[in-house]
Amino acid sequence: MKICLSSTGKGIESKLDIRFGRCQYFVIVDTETNEAKAIYNKGADSPQGAGVTAADTVLEQGVDVVITGNVGPNAMKLLSKGDIEIYKGTENSLKDNIEKFKEKSLNKITKSVKAHSGLKNRWDR
């Protein structure tokens, strides 16, 4: 099974980014081989439609499960059309979140948050 996590860094020791569309990296872990690879999320610096770009990136990778914090409306639409299960992670390491997922202690996300929720500090100039 392939799990995709929204991440602040490239390795599984990195912290989970609770934003789906605007996270810097997606780390994809194959639970059979335990291999992990990081891909850059072009949605992170997209002027608009970050969730669409991010979801496209994830869908291309053929993953089964996404672990993140919050998913916006557009990304939610695409991920559910792609039959990807989404789980609510915590702001700890990816490793920790994978363990929790394997123990089945993460909850499924079925509802999106508002658009633009991931635009952190947007009023700071």
Place this chain on the structure above:
Amino acid sequence: MNISVLSGKGGTGKTTISTNLAVRLTTKGYKTQYLDFDVEEPNGFIFLKPQIKNREDVAVKVPQIDEDLCNGCGLCAKKCNFNAISVVKGKVVLFEKLCHSCGLCSIICPQKAVTETDRVIGKIEKGFNGKLITYRGILNIGEPMGVPIIEKLQEQTKSDYINIIDSPPGSSCNVVHSIEGSDYSILVTEPTKFGLHDLKIAVKVVEKFNIPYGVVINKSQQDNIIEDFCNKNNIKIIAKIPFDRKIAHKYSKGDLLINDEKIASIFDSIISEVVEVD
């Protein structure tokens, strides 16, 4: 001649100045149009109470996919600059509100499966207040982009008329598009820290476009905060509307101010400063 009225800060009196100025110009015999460019909250008609003669939808182009022709290749999704298209499991998913109507998808589709169709985002109303021609743009609630309506309003300006452009607040795309091509900008402010803060932004905007401009202080009382800034930067204060309970009362009822001769003379001085220069 196009005269835009802007402020940065909301609630300083853009619409008060625009509507009264437009009616006063008409009274003085100038061929005048009032155009409400504040498409998110076009409230100038409250004061002008025009008879609406014409309503016209404003639409933008969005792609339409012929599912029989589409083979799910995903080229449209890859090339879309605005992330408005995605292809999941061989099927196109459209995000119409992200679309900027560039038409690229319909040009590049190898299957010729993409055509463009209209999506209504708002409307323009035209009416009359006596001889004054009035327009307002209305953006439908929940629509993210007002610029297509603003561009349609720009098309209504007439070169042989004085066009009073009641701009939106702020300094974003909507404002920039509404002041484009202005011959003069009136910056309306109030003597508060908030007024000054946003006036500075508005000044930067009009200077970027090299539009001649002057400042009107509304709710004028203790004006040092604005006067100091204007004197320091060589900006002309062209008029002051006093902070007066009677004015506030009229405003709250949706009445114009220029029935009062004193106020009318303030607008006459704006007209002589802005319009009657040789």
